[in-house]
Amino acid sequence: MTAPAATSVPAPAGGLATLRRLILYVLLFALVVISASGLQGLLERLFRTASTDVAGLALSLAFTLIGGPLALLLWWFVWRRLDDESERRAPGWGLYLTGMYAVSLIIATTSLLNLATSFIDTQESQWPSPLANGIVWSAIWWWHRWMWKHPRKPSSHLEDVRAVVGSVFGLLLGAGAAIAALGTLLDVAIRGFTAAAAFEPWWFPVLRSLVWAAGGAVVWWWHWFREGGRRFQTGLVDVTIIAVGIFVAGITALGGLGVILFVLLRLAFDPSDPLNDLLEPLAPAIASAVIGALVWRYHRTTSVTRSTRTRRASLLVTSAVALAAAASGIGVVVNALLAAAVSPLAGGATRTLLLGGISSLVVGAPVWWLAWKPRHQPRTAGDIPPGRRVYLVAFFGVSAVVALITLLVIGYRLFEFLLGDVTGGSLLDRVRAPLGLLVAAGLVAGYHFALWRHDRALLAASAPAHKRVVERVTLVSGYPAGSVDPEALARGIADGTGAKVTTWLRADDGGPGLPPSTEPSPVAGDLIRQVTAALEGATTQQILVVAGPGNRLEVIPLVGVGGAAVLDGPAALGGPAALGGHAPGRVLRP
């Protein structure tokens, strides 16, 4: 076991190798963290001149002197094994590298930014701890990045995850700190400098937030542009753009806009609180709206240049966020209406509630109108984009769950009223919030249910033309590596026909192991269209598609041995269904 695996030694069985990697990388992770903590403690002690903490020193020494050499030894062992390509492609190594890269990036960035901001303070700077942390974790980050990009042993597995983790962390940090900086600045501008006047000048917190924002922006830029996060055409990057750039940024922007409107409406119609209290949420709301809109706009533009699916998803998510805002606004309006119907003992505040609901509705509804385009709904089955039905069902489902919960609450309060000694006014007051939500959920569910039924009617009307016959397609791809992606081809055929596609790569001619053919390979999109068109007239459940090299494309219908019609396919591909027969395959191109 001590000898490193030589190339001639057969690799251990899959399960055993996975277990070995799991133990190895978990151990390495723990040892690196332990030695980093020890080194950080020793460095901090070096920077601080006077310290009498013997226990802390002993712990740091133990971590460094025991954890450090062990970590190096284990790393050396792992690194030697990584000469082997299969070892580098193993999920364990990718996960370890990604995990440690993310941890070291986050700790190093926050420590260095902490160090920078610790000097923007009237009190004495507490620099030794963040400096020691920053040095140690920056070194670990650099070390792992070196391993990731090593010219001889690069690790491409989970490469997009590392870039995405870095850019998401940078984006959230940068945007959050930018909102804080802008919010503090605007607050001083709007309300004047009031609090903490004795401690520090007003621009200190602004500058601190600005430093954090700049740090976050640099991390984001590095991973998004330098490390090429935006260039990865993977599902993860698409999901990140949608989840962070569209969903979170959209909620931030819309929420900010709603609060701005709310404050303005209160200033005009409900100035019951002191002006200073009324204006308090205005500055952070303006900052959220501006920064959120900026981030949202950037990702919206980015999503347009990506796949159609991403663009459509970004539109649907924008529409969903806006609809949630508008619907909750309707719920609050109903809530305020019912609140006004009850005569309370004291207080009221229904005006504030109503203005809150109206501002949410006024902000959400136009954005929803623009994103969803309710007046331009599909008129034919062909216009119904994929994903739309999922969206409709999701909204219908979510509103149904909301309706169920609110009904339960209303039922509980109603029975409490019927069984106990409770005034009618208090019953209405306690069911007004769930009743408002119920009305909003009902409106949303009704609208989406009508659309869903309408879509279903359109699809049903056009169903005979799309009746699916083909159940299973066996795709044999003979394109050289790097020309046509057989996976994309298979996905396209599956999407176009609805059949289950099994993909095989040819090993005899033009396969991945052979030099590329001189004939140019067709574009995947054209191929998919040709195959789908050829399959439309198919009458058998099983189809064999032989695609490539070059322009070769054969679509061969198959039946089982007991069936009447059989085919005349290439003998080399003969399976149980390909024995003899006389129904020739359709050769689309010679």
Next chain:
Amino acid sequence: MDETAAREHTARRPDRILLALVGVVVLLVVVALAVVFTRGEPAPLDEASPAGVVQRYSKAVIDGDSTTAQSYLTEGAKSRCRGAYVSEPAPARVVLVSTTERTNSATVKVSIVRSSQGGPFGPSEYEMEDAFSLLKVNGQWLIDQPPYPLVDCTVVPVKP
């Protein structure tokens, strides 16, 4: 022709639903605005009843009128209210749930609503139920134990 007409009919149907929904929303907003903005002060209850005392006390606490609030407390309640009690923002709304009146004591259950500015889409409200304990002192109802969101201890009692 029939098929085209049917398709057009199907295509136009969501439009009508949409118009109906927009109408409902607009109607809701208009009615809510009218009701909320024409709504006056809460109707005053009889001051000789426990609920009337609770109403006047709660109104004074919400308005920040500590002197008036103190006048509805028993001596025991005033003496328990010592020291700096940093209270949270006063509740936005107090609604009567039930009154239990005995010979010399009473319990008034109320629903206390607090609102906060937080939440991504407008203000949010929290509702809790609590009870006032009242005692009859010299023929007048006084509050012996207010619920903690309605405790008002800003007036430091003068020691004898």
